[in-house]
Amino acid sequence: MAWHVDAELLQAYEDGSLTPSRVMAVDAHVQACAACRASVPAEAAWLDRTWLAVADTLVADRPSPVEWLLRRSGLPEHRARLIAATPALRLSYFAATAAVLAFAVAAAHTGQTGARVTLLLFLVLAPVLPVLAVATAFGPPADSMHEITSATPMAGPTLVLWRATAVVGPSMAMGVVAAAASPGPGWWAAAWLLPAFLLCAGTLALATVLPLPTAAALLGGVWVLVALAVSTSAPLVQGALFGPAAQFGYLLAAVVAVVVLTLRRRHLDPGESR
Amino acid sequence: MTTVRMRDLRKRFGATTALDGLDLDIGVGVTGLLGPNGAGKTTLLRCLATALAPDHGRIEAYGLDPADSRQRTALRRRLGYLPQSPGLYPNFSAAALLDYVAVLKEIVDPAVRRAEVRRVLEEVGLSDRANVKVRKLSGGMRQRLGVAQALLGGPDLIVLDEPTVGLDPEQRMLFRALISRLGETRTVLLSTHQTEDVGALCERVVVIRGGRAVFAGAPRALAQLADGQVWRSAGRPGGGAVYWRTAEGDYRTLGEQPPDGVAVPPSIEDGYLKLLGPAPAGTTR
Ligand SMILES: Nc1ncnc2c1ncn2[C@@H]1O[C@H](COP(=O)(O)OP(=O)(O)OP(=O)(O)O)[C@@H](O)[C@H]1O
Ligand SMILES: [Mg+2]
Ligand SMILES: [Zn+2]
Numbered sequence: 001m002a003w004h005v006d007a008e009l010l011q012a013y014e015d016g017s018l019t020p021s022r023v024m025a026v027d028a029h030v031q032a033c034a035a036c037r038a039s040v041p042a043e044a045a046w047l048d049r050t051w052l053a054v055a056d057t058l059v060a061d062r063p064s065p066v067e068w069l070l071r072r073s074g075l076p077e078h079r080a081r082l083i084a085a086t087p088a089l090r091l092s093y094f095a096a097t098a099a100v101l102a103f104a105v106a107a108a109h110t111g112q113t114g115a116r117v118t119l120l121l122f123l124v125l126a127p128v129l130p131v132l133a134v135a136t137a138f139g140p141p142a143d144s145m146h147e148i149t150s151a152t153p154m155a156g157p158t159l160v161l162w163r164a165t166a167v168v169g170p171s172m173a174m175g176v177v178a179a180a181a182s183p184g185p186g187w188w189a190a191a192w193l194l195p196a197f198l199l200c201a202g203t204l205a206l207a208t209v210l211p212l213p214t215a216a217a218l219l220g221g222v223w224v225l226v227a228l229a230v231s232t233s234a235p236l237v238q239g240a241l242f243g244p245a246a247q248f249g250y251l252l253a254a255v256v257a258v259v260v261l262t263l264r265r266r267h268l269d270p271g272e273s274r
Numbered sequence: 275m276t277t278v279r280m281r282d283l284r285k286r287f288g289a290t291t292a293l294d295g296l297d298l299d300i301g302v303g304v305t306g307l308l309g310p311n312g313a314g315k316t317t318l319l320r321c322l323a324t325a326l327a328p329d330h331g332r333i334e335a336y337g338l339d340p341a342d343s344r345q346r347t348a349l350r351r352r353l354g355y356l357p358q359s360p361g362l363y364p365n366f367s368a369a370a371l372l373d374y375v376a377v378l379k380e381i382v383d384p385a386v387r388r389a390e391v392r393r394v395l396e397e398v399g400l401s402d403r404a405n406v407k408v409r410k411l412s413g414g415m416r417q418r419l420g421v422a423q424a425l426l427g428g429p430d431l432i433v434l435d436e437p438t439v440g441l442d443p444e445q446r447m448l449f450r451a452l453i454s455r456l457g458e459t460r461t462v463l464l465s466t467h468q469t470e471d472v473g474a475l476c477e478r479v480v481v482i483r484g485g486r487a488v489f490a491g492a493p494r495a496l497a498q499l500a501d502g503q504v505w506r507s508a509g510r511p512g513g514g515a516v517y518w519r520t521a522e523g524d525y526r527t528l529g530e531q532p533p534d535g536v537a538v539p540p541s542i543e544d545g546y547l548k549l550l551g552p553a554p555a556g557t558t559r
Contacts, residue, residue: 077384078377085363085374144361148423150325151355151433152378153347266343271324273341 005029005036065091079162082154086163087143088136097129097171101178108182122182123227126175127196128220133167134203135216139270150270157265160204168200191242194250199223201257208260208267209274276301277461278322278431283331285317285485292317293328294485304457306476306493307465308546314485315465316358316435322463323355323433335431335461351380354429358436358465360420364409368400368419371408375423394422397452399445413440421449425456432456434464438471450475469543472496479542481549489549493542500544504528505535516547 005013005026012018013026030036063071067084071077083089104125136142138149138160149155172193179189199219206215230241240246266272278300285293292314307315320326322333324340333340338349362371372391381387395401398418408416417440424432437453438446454475456462466472472479473493481489481496489496507525511517511532517525527535528544540548 076382078382081374081377145363146361147320147325147357148355148360148375149378151323151350151353152375153350153380154378155324155350156343156347269343269346271327271340271346272343273327273329 003029004033005039010039082159083162083166086137086166088133088163088167093133093136093167094170094174097133097174100125100129101174105178105181122179122192123231124224126179126192127199127223127227129175130168130171130196131199131203131216131220131223133171134164134200135213135220137163137167139212141213146270155271156269160268161265164200164204172196187242191247194247194254195223198250198254198257201254201261204268205257205260205264208264278335278463279333280318280322281332283318283321283328283333285314285321285326285328285330291485293321293331296331296482296486298480298487298490300461300463300478300480302457302459302461303477304453304462304464304475305478305480306472307463307480307482308467308469308472309465309482310550313482315482317485318482319355319433319435319463319465320357322431323353323357324350325355325357349431351427352430354424354426354432356420356424356434356437360416360423362408362416362419362423365407367405367407368395368411368422369404371419372423372426376426379427381427390426394425397425398422399448414442414445417441418445418449421452430460432460432462432464434462436466437464438466438468446471469541469546473542481546483550496545496549497540497542498545500528500540500548502537503548504538504540504544505531506538507532507535509534511535516551 009018009026013023018026063080064084066089067080070080070083075083087093104122138146140146143149149159175192175196176189179192182189202219203212203216206219209215210218226241267274276299278298280296280298283293283296284291294314296314296318298318307318309315317326321328321340322335324346327341335349336352338345338352340346340349363374366374369391372394373387376387376390381390391404392401395404398421400415400418400422403411403415408419411419417437421434421437424434434453438449441449450471453462453464457475457477464471464476476493478491479489479493479496480487489499505511505527506520507527509525509532511525511527511530513530515527515529515532517527517529517532520526525532526538528540528547531537
C-alpha cells in the first residue's frame with residue numbers, strides 16, 4: 001500500500017476537517033488495512049460525531065455573494081441569510097438595474113439634445129428604480145414563498161423594513177454613480193435623491209393600506225407622469241420642481257410618509273387586518 | 275382536548291364570500307378538512323396559520339389570539355404551515371431552503387439549525403436529496419420538502435393544505451405514519467380531496483361548503499350518513515342514481531335501491547357525496 005493513515009491525517013479525520021472525498025479515501029483504506037484499523041478509534045459515539053461533521057460539510061451551502069458581503073459587513077449570520085433571500089437581492093435584479101442605467105448614461109452621451117435627454121431619463125428612471133426594488137423586496141408576487149414566510153415569527157414590519165432598506169440602498173447608490181457619469185449640471189446627480197426617498201417611503205406607507213404592488217404602481221405611475229410633463233416643459237418649471245423650495249417640500253412629505261409608516265407599520269404584517 | 279376555537283369566521287374577497295360564519299373547534303390529534311373546490315378550505319387554513327386576517331370572527335389557538343400582534347407572534351412560534359402553493363425557491367437546495375425557513379422560525383444557532391434541518395429531512399425521507407436544487411426535485415419530493423419545512427422547530431399546531439397531493443403510494447403510507455405520530459401530541463389540521471386519507475388517518479373530519487362547516491365528527495359518522503343507500507347489484511341500475519361498474523363486473527349504486535340491489539356498508543366518500551351532492555334524480559326524501 002502506498003500510504004497509511006498517519007497521526008496528522010487521523011487527527012484531521014477526527015476533527016471532521018477533511019474534505020468528504022478524503023474522508024471516503026480514509027474510510028476505504030481503513031476497511032482494507034488491518035494496521036490502520038487498529039489505530040482508528042471505533043467508539044460508536046465518536047463515529048457518529050465524525051459522520052455528522054462530514055454530513056454538515058455536505059449540507060452547508062456556500063453562501064451567495066450577497067450573503068457573503070452582508071456577513072463581511074458585520075451582520076450576524078442568520079440576519080445576513082434572511083436579507084440575502086430577499087427576492088430583489090438576486091444578482092439578476094442588479095444586473096437589470098445596471099443595464100437600464102448604463103443605457104441611460106450612454107443615451108445621454110450620444111443624444112443630440114444631450115442635456116434634455118439626460119434630464120428626461122434621470123427624472124423618469126432614477127427615482128422609479130428604487131420603487132421597483134421596494135415592490136419586489138417582499139410579499140406577493142415577487143416573493144413566491146410569502147405564504148410560508150407569513151406564518152413564521154419573523155414575519156412583519158421588521159423583516160419588511162430590513163429587506164426594503166437592503167434593496168433601496170444599492171439601488172440608489174447605482175443611480176448616483178450613473179448620474180455622476182452623465183453630462184449635465186452636477187446638481188442633477190443629487191436632485192432626484194429626495195424624490196426617490198419620498199417615493200420609497202411613500203410606497204411603504206401606502207402598502208399599509210393597499211397591496212404593495214398597487215402602492216408601488218400608483219406612486220411610481222404618478223411620478224412618471226409628472227416627470228414626463230416636466231421634462232417636456234420650460235426650464236423654469238424644472239427649477240420649480242427641483243429647486244430648494246421643491247426639495248424642502250419633498251423632505252416634508254417624506255417625513256410625513258415616515259411618520260405614517262411608523263404609526264401603521266404593524267399593518268405590513270399579512271396577518272393584520274387592514 | 276380542544277386547542278383551537280374558531281367562531282363566526284367571515285372572509286370576503288371582493289364579491290366572493292370565502293368564509294361565511296364558520297364555527298369550528300379542533301383538538302390534539304389529526305383533523306381532516308374535506309370540501310369541494312372553492313369551499314373555503316384554503317382560506318380557513320390561511321386564517322388559522324396567521325397568513326390572512328379574517329374580516330370578522332375570532333380565532334383562539336393554544337390560548338392565543340392571532341388578531342393581537344404579540345399573541346400572533348407567539349402563535350407563530352408554535353406553528354408549522356404548508357400552504358397550498360408553497361412557492362419553494364427553485365434555486366435553493368433542499369437543505370438551504372430548510373435552513374432559510376429555520377432562520378425565519380428564529381432558530382439562530384447554526385449548529386442547532388443544521389441538526390433540525392437534518393431531522394426533518396430524515397422525517398420525510400429526503401436525507402439523500404439534501405443538496406439537490408428544488409427545481410430538480412420531483413413533484414412528490416417537493417411536496418415532502420414542503421411538509422418538512424412545516425415540521426421545523428417541532429410546532430404544536432400543524433396546518434397542512436393538501437399535503438398528500440402528488441405522493442406515490444409508498445410515500446403516502448409513510449406520510450400517514452408520520453402524521454399520525456405527530457397527532458399523538460399535537461394538533462394537526464389538514465385539507466385533502468382524498469377520502470382515503472381521512473379514513474386512514476383522521477380521528478375527526480370536518481366538511482365545509484360555501485364557507486361553513488356542514489359536518490364535524492368521526493369519519494365513521496360521515497360514512498354512516500349514507501347508511502342504507504349504497505347497493506351492489508348484478509344488473510344495471512335504472513333512473514338517475516349515481517352508480518359505476520366495479521372491477522368485479524357488478525354495479526355499485528349510491529341512492530335508490532336497484533331491483534336486485536343488496537345493501538353494502540357505505541364508505542366515507544359515500545357519506546361525503548350524500549352530504550354534499552345534489553340528491554340523485556329519482557330518489558325521494
Ligand atoms: N386571494 C383571493 N382573491 C380572490 N378570491 C379568492 C382568493 N382566495 C380565495 N378566493 C375565493 O374564495 C373562495 C374560497 O377559496 P379557497 O381557496 O378557500 O377554496 P378551497 O376550499 O381551498 O378550494 P380548493 O379545493 O380548490 O383548494 C373561492 O371562491 C375563491 O375563488
Ligand atoms: Mg384550497
Ligand atoms: Zn494503512
